[in-house]
Amino acid sequence: MPSPDTERRLREHNRRFYDALWRDARLVAPERFNTWPIVAPLAAASTRRLEVAPGLRPRLPIEGTCFADISLPALRALHEAGGEAVHALVSALPFGDAAFDLVAAMDIVEHVDDDEAAFAELARVCAPGGCLLLSVPLHMSAWTPFDEFVGHRRRYAPEALLALLTRHGFEIERSAAHGMQPSSSRLLDLGMWFLTHQRKRAMWWYNRVGMPLSVRFQAPLDARPGLIDVERVDTVLLVCRRTG
Known part of the structure; x- marks a missing residue:
């Protein structure tokens, strides 16, 4: 059982990191x-749509969707763009039971200590x-300093993820297979150094060069029935159905 102190420290790390990131970043349309x-x-x-921690x-489409996040800069931008913005944790959502027909949680559950909650x-x-x-990262064997830098608590073993679901x-x-993380460890190390030591310059390149290029050269997703072979997959996207 995660300790409250561990959960608090992890949450504060994530809040500081992503408040700083989203304060200087530009909103990218879901399309x-x-x-x-x-x-x-x-x-x-x-x-009835909810997206948790989108930054x-x-x-999901911004207009008509409810967004829950701990980052106030992100919530302000989403609200200004036409979304409904709510300050909340994924482990304590302020909504009624069965309130949504579509829920998105992209790259978030790996950030919390108590993922069962x-x-x-x-x-x-x-x-x-x-x-x-x-969407979640896979395989602890693939753990890098970048995981710790962005506030990950874990990468998932496929069988543990399936059991959890x-x-x-x-x-x-x-x-x-999914994910926008650069495959080059040197590029990741360079990005971490600039975000830590040259933040203003790093965000200029991120907004004007890095993110536009990442979006432009994304490969189309090859979605297949069931769980794909994830042995060599770094991050997986899952479309799941809620049973009775």
Whole structure:
């Protein structure tokens, strides 16, 4: 069982890191991400939508979607763009049971110490038959200093992730290899150094060069039924269905 002190320190690390990042970053529209061909039909069929901890990289349509995040700079930008913004933790969502038909949690559950509580909340607010769009990093053997830098608590073993989803009433419908992290460790090290020591210059390059190029050259997602072979996959995107 995670200690409250550990959870508090991890949450504060994430809040400081992402407040600073989103304060200087630009909002990227969800239509620009390679997740959009998967998201668009799901969103069109769902009037009750929630995305948890999107920062300024939302994947669900901004207008008509409720966004829950701990970063006030991100929430302000999402509100100004037409979204409903709520200050909340993934492990303590201020919504009623079965309140949403489509829930997105992209790259967030690996940041919290008590992921059982996070999945319990995602399951609670997702209506039976509803959809969960989930993205997580895989394989602790692939852990790098970048994981610690961005506030990760873990990478998931595929069998542990599947068991976690099953315990909380989710079945995997489709999945795809996913992620925008550079594969070059030297590039990651350089990025971490600049964010730490030359933040203003780093954010200038991030907003004007790094992020636009990352979005432009994303490979299309190859979503397949069930759970794909993830042996060589760094991050997986899952489309899950909430059972009864």
